[in-house]
Amino acid sequence: MVESDSVLGGAVSTVERWPGVRVDRGSSAHVIIRHSGIVEELELERFGLRYVDCDPWGFAPAPVPGDDGSDGRPLVFSVDLDATCASIAAACGDADAAAYRRFVEVWGPRSAAVVRAFGDRPSPARLARHLWPIGSRRPRTPGGEIAVDFLGSGDALLDRWFSSERLKAALAWFGAQSGPPMSEPGTAAMVGWVALLHDVPPGHPVGGSGGLTQALAARLAADGGRVTLGDGAARLLVDGPAGARRVTGVQTTSGRRITAPVVVAACHVLATRALAGDDAPPALADADPPLGNGFGLVLRAQTNALPAYPGVGEEALQGLQLLCTDRAQLARAHGDWLAGEVPREPVPLAMSFSASDPTLAPAGQHVVTVWGQWYPYALADGSDWETLAEPAARQLIAAVDRYAPGFADSVQRLYVQTPLRLEQELSLLRGNVMHVEMSLASMFGFRPTPALSGHRVPGLDGLYLTGASTHPGGGVSGNSGRTAARVVLADRRPAARLRAEVGHRLRALRR
Numbered sequence: 001m002v003e004s005d006s007v008l009g010g011a012v013s014t015v016e017r018w019p020g021v022r023v024d025r026g027s028s029a030h031v032i033i034r035h036s037g038i039v040e041e042l043e044l045e046r047f048g049l050r051y052v053d054c055d056p057w058g059f060a061p062a063p064v065p066g067d068d069g070s071d072g073r074p075l076v077f078s079v080d081l082d083a084t085c086a087s088i089a090a091a092c093g094d095a096d097a098a099a100y101r102r103f104v105e106v107w108g109p110r111s112a113a114v115v116r117a118f119g120d121r122p123s124p125a126r127l128a129r130h131l132w133p134i135g136s137r138r139p140r141t142p143g144g145e146i147a148v149d150f151l152g153s154g155d156a157l158l159d160r161w162f163s164s165e166r167l168k169a170a171l172a173w174f175g176a177q178s179g180p181p182m183s184e185p186g187t188a189a190m191v192g193w194v195a196l197l198h199d200v201p202p203g204h205p206v207g208g209s210g211g212l213t214q215a216l217a218a219r220l221a222a223d224g225g226r227v228t229l230g231d232g233a234a235r236l237l238v239d240g241p242a243g244a245r246r247v248t249g250v251q252t253t254s255g256r257r258i259t260a261p262v263v264v265a266a267c268h269v270l271a272t273r274a275l276a277g278d279d280a281p282p283a284l285a286d287a288d289p290p291l292g293n294g295f296g297l298v299l300r301a302q303t304n305a306l307p308a309y310p311g312v313g314e315e316a317l318q319g320l321q322l323l324c325t326d327r328a329q330l331a332r333a334h335g336d337w338l339a340g341e342v343p344r345e346p347v348p349l350a351m352s353f354s355a356s357d358p359t360l361a362p363a364g365q366h367v368v369t370v371w372g373q374w375y376p377y378a379l380a381d382g383s384d385w386e387t388l389a390e391p392a393a394r395q396l397i398a399a400v401d402r403y404a405p406g407f408a409d410s411v412q413r414l415y416v417q418t419p420l421r422l423e424q425e426l427s428l429l430r431g432n433v434m435h436v437e438m439s440l441a442s443m444f445g446f447r448p449t450p451a452l453s454g455h456r457v458p459g460l461d462g463l464y465l466t467g468a469s470t471h472p473g474g475g476v477s478g479n480s481g482r483t484a485a486r487v488v489l490a491d492r493r494p495a496a497r498l499r500a501e502v503g504h505r506l507r508a509l510r511r
């Protein structure tokens with residue numbers, strides 16, 4: 001495995017940003033992979049991976065006093081459904097608590113079906129096979145109703161189920177983490193995913209997010225693989241006549257030539273296109289997946305205290321601090337982003353995993369990540385991120401401070417990742433942490449494009465695609481890597497190889 005960066009793991013990596021302080025470069029909360037079975041299949045615990053469960057997995061504060069006259073009770077989402085419903089009942093009333101219990105019952109199997117679809121190739125037949133059992137359960141749910149639910153927006157789903165705006169806002173903010181706002185069609189399943197968190201909550205590896213990729217590297221080494229850092233692929237080696245081109249390896253930036261019968265490209269699909277150069281077949285050369293215009297702005301803070309939310313116990317700081325109390329806040333932030341502007345009132349999601357992992361910072365110190373969403377990469381008025389980074393960071397800190405007074409004063413050191421910085425630091429084009437937009441039209445068989453959705457590159461034998469650019473997309477998932485590996489292994493079975501070889505020679509002869 002060749003990696004161009006000097007740090008292993010891309011957006012799943014952790015560095016010692018300040019003496020004794022371990023800070024993630026990308027992701028922090030691992031959600032999807034914990035439902036994939038991959039950690040168990042690869043026995044990653046044996047290779048050093050240890051997850052701390054986020055339980056409670058989420059917390060949403062009451063509106064700031066005076067905003068709506070609320071009595072100030074927070075909403076706490078625990079793995080324990082009874083405890084969660086008790087929290088909802090206290091903050092939002094018994095009817096919404098009962099509705100939430102039923103929501104988890106209905107969406108649990110639906111989201112489990114989505115998990116199965118995420119773990120498989122995205123052909124229409126396979127998709128149908130995974131989703132079909134949902135409707136066949138007793139009492140039978142009519143297929144039309146299920147389709148309306150899945151194709152509808154997260155907001156519409158929330159409006160059908162709940163009455164409390166606070167509860168809807170917390171769930172919508174969770175659902176929006178993959179990018180699209182919950183007003184967009186096809187986003188309902190992002191909200192429905194919460195049902196699974198009462199079974200397996202998000203987790204964070206001890207020592208930081210990079211604990212996962214370190215364990216994967218250790219597993220690879222045990223299997224005889226080798227990782228080279230700081231010497232990535234500079235171009236694909238390609239052989240064969242026009243129309244029957246085949247990848248034979250890669251040349252690295254230092255000039256090393258590594259020959260291989262198969263190359264699996266796990267970088268951004270457009271980076272793979274560049275590596276293929278003039279050898280890119282039309283399916284790759286013409287690929288134009290939607291990259292969007294920026295995604296999030298991230299603050300990494302070393303603090304001398306955990307954020308203190310009035311009336312909230314420290315145990316609630318183990319999960320996602322969903323600092324949103326009304327979906328109008330999300331709509332405004334997204335609206336500003338659509339207009340190419342920095343959100344005037346950013347909505348933060350804070351995480352402070354040093355609350356449950358003392359290896360992240362020296363005693364008395366903490367690491368707090370604040371994620372703000374919908375920050376444009378290219379600004380409509382042409383302003384540049386060098387100038388905007390500091391005021392935008394201050395504004396986001398102030399947004400947390402509103403709910404956790406004293407947070408701003410607790411910040412000792414700050415590292416800011418703007419959309420531009422994310423591109424420079426992690427090769428995330430246009431700052432898109434998911435590589436390609438996560439809207440309905442770029443998911444499943446459409447990701448990254450319909451022609452490239454099978455993990456193969458038609459017209460260039462031996463090249464395979466994986467990573468966030470491919471199904472099922474971004475987030476700490478592992479699914480696309482496992483599926484690509486299965487496709488490679490299937491293609492390398494003797495019968496498949498014979499078929500491919502005959503096809504290859506026929507194409508060469510036709511030329």
Ligand SMILES: Cc1cc2nc3c(=O)[nH]c(=O)nc-3n(C[C@H](O)[C@H](O)[C@H](O)COP(=O)(O)OP(=O)(O)OC[C@H]3O[C@@H](n4cnc5c(N)ncnc54)[C@H](O)[C@@H]3O)c2cc1C
Pocket residue numbers: 002003004005008009010011012025026027028029030031032231232233234266267268271275298417422426427428433434435466467468469473474475476477
């Ligand atoms: C700030 C931030 C916060 C996030 N938070 C979360 C979160 O809390 N939870 C969650 O689930 N997801 C989160 N994500 C998203 C998630 O981390 C990513 O979607 C996912 O990790 C992408 O993984 P990947 O391996 O497909 O791609 P990448 O992480 O982009 O890895 C691609 C790798 O390819 C390398 N590369 C590029 N070109 C070459 C080349 N020519 N040769 C060799 N190597 C090359 C890159 O250096 C990189 O290491 C976050 C991402 C970011 C950036």
